[in-house]
Amino acid sequence: xxxxxxxxxxxxxxxxxxxxxxxxxxxxxxxxxxxxxxxxxxxxxxxxxxxxxxxxxxxxxxxxxxxxxxxxxxxxxxxxxxxxxxxxxxxxxxxxxxxxxxxxxxxxxxxxxxxxxxxx
DNA sequence: CGTCTGACGCACG
DNA sequence: GCGTGCGCCAGAC
Numbered sequence: 001x002x003x004x005x006x007x008x009x010x011x012x013x014x015x016x017x018x019x020x021x022x023x024x025x026x027x028x029x030x031x032x033x034x035x036x037x038x039x040x041x042x043x044x045x046x047x048x049x050x051x052x053x054x055x056x057x058x059x060x061x062x063x064x065x066x067x068x069x070x071x072x073x074x075x076x077x078x079x080x081x082x083x084x085x086x087x088x089x090x091x092x093x094x095x096x097x098x099x100x101x102x103x104x105x106x107x108x109x110x111x112x113x114x115x116x117x118x119x120x
Numbered sequence: 121c122g123t124c125t126g127a128c129g130c131a132c133g
Numbered sequence: 134g135c136g137t138g139c140g141c142c143a144g145a146c
Contacts, residue, residue, distance in 0.1 A: 013143090035128055045129095046141050052127035053143070072128060079127030089127095 016044065020054040021061060023115045027069040030096045031113040032105055034073045041116040056082060068092040075108030 019042040027033055035051040044050065051070070056079075058065035068089045072078045080089040080103065090100045099106030 036130095039128085044142095048128040048141085049126065050128090050142065055127055067127080070127075073130090077127090082127060 016042065016047070016050065017054050017057070020051050021058065021063075021065055024055070024058070024065050024067065024070060025063065026115065027066055027113055030098060030111070032069045032071055032075070032093070032098065032108065032111050033113045033115060034071060034075075036073050037112075037114055037116075038070070041114075052079065055079060069096075071105060071108075075105035075112075077103045077105070 020038055023033075023038050023041060034048075035055075036045075036048040039045060039047040039051045055065070055067045055070055058067045067079070068083065070079070077089050077093075077100065080086055083089045083092070090103070093100055093105070098111060105111060
């Protein structure tokens with residue numbers, strides 16, 4: 001697969017990615033957030049799918065990106081198949097004390113971390 | 121260039 | 134609360 005295609009003058013895109021990774025790194029240990037929340041926070045309320053796409057590239061980043069702390073709006077582990085194995089994402093979350101039941105974060109409502117609202 | 125796909129989210133019933 | 138349909142935007146064919 002191709003290394004990176006954003007060497008092109010897609011400045012807007014690069015900025016989008018930077019913001020996504022920036023926020024993803026801020027997610028506190030033991031907390032989770034959603035793709036849509038990140039998208040909305042960076043001014044692209046309809047770019048939730050792009051956030052997921054960015055998470056797919058998170059592996060390529062130098063710094064560690066806690067992509068396992070990002071789930072969809074219902075708290076479901078929709079990206080668990082992108083962690084090398086179907087159970088890796090769940091195990092990562094459980095190692096942080098987050099309960100998973102039926103591929104869903106237990107008590108998601110309480111563990112949810114809003115990048116913009118709860119950011120100080 | 122037309123179509124399909126997808127780590128999403130919302131409206132509707 | 135759950136299933137379905139649709140809009141969204143970038144990539145792959």
